[in-house]
Amino acid sequence: MSRNDTDWFRFELTQTGPIEVNLDHHTRDDFDWALYQETGSALAEGATSNVPETGSYNAQSTGTGWYDLTVNFGEGSNTGGGSGNDDCGYSSRPAKPGSLQAYLQGGSADSCSTLTADQGAVLLMGGGSDVDQAFSNRVANHVGSGADVVVLRTSGTDAYNDYLLNLMNADSVETLIIDTRNKANDDYVDWAIRSAEFVWIAGGDQSDYLNQWQGTKVQTAVQHVFDKGGVVGGTSAGMALMANSVYDPDGVAGAVSDEVVTDFCHETLNFSSRFIDVPVLDNSLTDTHFQERDRMGRAIVSLGHHSNQYFSIAASEATSLFIEASGTGVVDGSNEVYIFKETANTQRVTLQCGSAVNYQNINRVKLLPGDNYNVVSHTHNGMQLDVSINGNNNNFYSPINPY
Template sequence: MLRLHRLFAVFLLLAAALAAPAHAGKPYQYYAVGDPTDVVLPQPKKTSLVLMGGGPDVDAAFAWLIQKGGGGNFVVIRSRGTDAYNPYIYAMGGARSVETLVIPSREAANDPFVIERIRNAEELFIAGGDQSDYINFWQGTPVQAAIQELAGRRIPIGGTSAGLALMGRFGFAALNGSITSEAALADPFDKRMTLERGFLLLPELGSVITDAHFDTRDRLGRLVAFIARIVNDGWAGMARGIGVDVETALLVEDGKGTRVGAGSVTFLQSVGLPQVCQPKQPLTYLNLQGQRMSGGGSFDLRNWAGYGGATLPFTVSAEAGVLLTR
């Protein structure tokens, strides 16, 4: 009986060891499926981006990222969570390996192994979670620099939810928690309106702020408020917004975007300065030009125009904190 207990204990120890992530005891967690040996593939000739709106993942978007990157090592980065993306993406085929790096601190974001795995990626995906973690843990670290280096080499980059939130030149940092459209319109200087600029400078997104869960969380109003703050505060003379519904992705190649998934993508552009944008006062910002993409065709992010019947135009205004569309 004693021998059986010892054998059972040994079995439990072996099972725990096999279940533990690679590099246990490090400030990061690293998981991999497939062969993570680094490969060198030809540099992509065009820029490819995936802007995903959160909720259920869009299979076609991940398959597209793998295709544009040529396979190789697909790397997922996040600040918390598990390796759930690894088997899901690897099962699609085409990638030599799928690796997840959980980077939950600035110490982890300075680790040479973490930076090496990101720099060696043929495709990079920034998972959802809490974008304030990405600002607090990654901004000003080699992780941020490594992502920017990938963009310079035209490595395909995607993001969903919190990952999407920081892909534009401007972003909602959520440093004091999230904010609803109603609250943002009632006071565009609410303490929860924490915006950032320059976390990433990705091609085609130089004047853009993005937002996810656009339909289910009724975020058109806060996107109007984000844009109002950007131009009101002098960060840019003109700002553009992209809102992506859940279970939806915008695939951008060489400046042209196509929609995949179940929902819509909304494009919004500033018109001059807000009429009223002051602390503790409701926002008034009139006649912003919007376009909604629900079907086929393409959207040119450089000319900010839909082609092939891709978009339906609309106008949106905030009048004393009340959102009006037509």
């Protein structure tokens, strides 16, 4: 049984009386049923949005034999034939609008990969060189071979297509250049994202991404991929979009550590609501190009703009953190990932607009390739120390080298 078709089941009555019909199905679907005699219009039907769809009909005449049908569709999986020859529940690919730049490499049909609902994972990458093993080991192991991959950006090329197709042994990789809200609400874009198992947001400008995509079909489609058990993620600006509170320098210069420490409410610090709901990243912030651009000051000041329940994930270039639904994350790549959070020792001495920041004893965990960090329990095998910021001093870090 699949979407967009009609399935018929025939049975004969052995006695008069009520016929009770109960059609249970996946909560994200809307199946209907109708009861007919051999000829004529429907005698009863279930055509609401209820789950299950129920109804009954009191039969007044009988035939011979009996029939007992029970249909159970498990909530735990989204399965398909894997052949790419049917629509896998997403119907056929819509026509592509002429204004949309879309570059497809590999199969054009949905590959029908098997995922486990509510077991979505997220890949955070710090920019610079991409981390091969994050795709070939972490993502490919999660979604399986023969998956469909979509790359999202507002400008750029299809350079990811051949790279990811080979690294992941994917069925297809499609790059979509979605640079207007009209394109972000197009049915072709919606279908291409929803039917994918892995959505990757390239580097660029997260403010532009939010302006063009937030509140559109792109946003709901990316959420759908995560909810059905796929992987979502991004590098640089794409990683920024994974946070609960998104750093969004819309219309202003990017925040620099030695500037924001001098004024807690520096004009370059601005945050927007989350783009995607990843439960294990509730209360999270992110930062990228971290050690290379000395962004520890801005990451810690940004943390001070949020409640003490927040934590920050910061990745240096050529480094990634792959996080599963349990919250367990593993680092791959060449450099470090840092986690910042408050503890009982933290002191918010001066966090006031117009004043230099004085923020003491923020816990810093340094993770190297192969290290683990659980973003739910905050257990880890990394190296930790307390870092303080005092914007009144020329050397505003304590210790002087907090990296």
